[in-house]
Amino acid sequence: MTSGWATRYIGLSAELHKRYHVTFFAPGDTSLLAQQFPGSEVAPSTSSIISGKTATRLRLAGSLLRPRKQSIYLYGFDYYPELDSLLRNSGTNWNLEFYFGMGSYVLYGNPQSKVPAICDFCDSQLRHLAVRRSVIRTWRKASADWAQRLYVTRIKRFFIPQSLRILAITDEDRRHILKALPQNTVFVVPNGVQRPSWTIDASYIEAKWRSPYILFSGSLDYEPNVQSVIFTLQQIWPQLKERFPHLIFRVVGRNPLGLLARLGNPQAGIEIIGNVPDMSDYYRSAKLLLCPMFSGGGMKNKVLEALATATPVVTTPEGTAGLRIPIGLRRFVREPPPELRAAARMILEAPLDKYSGWAREALKAAEEYTWERVGHELSLIIESMASSTSAASCNCHH
Secondary structure, three states, rough: OOHHHHHHHHHHHHHHHHEEEEEEEEOOOHOOOOOOOOOOEEEOOOOOOEEOOOOOHHHHHHHHHHOOOOOOOOOOOEHHHHHHHHHHHHOOOOOEEEEHHHHHHHHHOOOEEEOOEEEEEEOOOOHHHHHHOOOOOOHHHHHHHHHHHHHHHHHHHHOOOOOOEEEEHHHHHHHHHHHHHHOOOEEEOOOEEEEOOOOOOHHHHHHHHOOOOEEOOOOOOOHHHHHHHHHHHHHHHHHHHHOOOOOOEOOOOOOHHHHHHOEHHHHHHHEEEEEEOOOOOHHOOEEEEEEOOOOOOOOOOHHHEEEEEOOOOOEEHHHHHHEEEEEEOOOOOOOOHHHHHHHHHHHHOOHHHHHHHHHHHHHHHHHHHHHHHHHHHHHHHHHHHHHOOOOOOEEEEE
């Protein structure tokens, strides 16, 4: 099971690999990249690393006043000097540079390069912090978030040149990125989803309709997901379990730590399942996805994956950010707990024909977000930037 960022990077890399000659540079072990993208050039593995030190108030203040790429106190900013050397010595025999993640460009990008460059910022951390303000309950956490927003904005403005083109996942992420970098060009390229490897037919949908499983999926060490699961167990699940005693709530994801790991309770119909290699069986057997989301940036991959497997979704407006939800499924996008419970009951009590209609609407909605379509959108941006040569070449940094 991969994280949302990894899913996006793999999906976009696969589409670039189909369309262009790609040279991959990535920190750490690159052997899996070579296996996954045969025919592409993959730079050698790197091992030396300068990990970010623990952030103290003094260090943060120093980094805010005089940022240095070897000491940035943000997630994903571990610095590999060997990778930097590889890039500096590789020449520029490509037409375009593509960076995955803001940290990739900040650590390894070259603002003086004459080669056009794109950086996929993925979801906006500034958006995540802004949305989280509505759910923070203490002055201390609100102050810490304010300081982090200030710090992220400072890093962006210090290291990101105006010439860098940026990708965002949603229009809302784009808006927050432009607040910090108003002079940059920011494109929206949504997340994609793989089509299921199995046949979705009437018998498959009927089996889902008969299923006792309600699903939540996602990284279980990620604060917005933890918040969603706890909210569901406190505000929604007890009433649903009382009304439908046969139901089982499955919480499936990476790294269920601390409180979440202890919340599994077979007697109450609650299963906490961690670190599964493949989510397919859990989506196949789920009657619905229940994921009330209140913070986080980007698009929620769990919702995309549910739609692609013909699984109706009960969520909040944040859960559908960046997605075009069909009219028939919008009735399940609610926020107050009583309305979320009512939306789940509507699906659980629906006859087969009604449930089948919603399942097929979900499947049709997912067709707008196949990786093939996303790759086409990305290629249009690249073609508008790359030099007009007969064979475009692309250099990718993970």
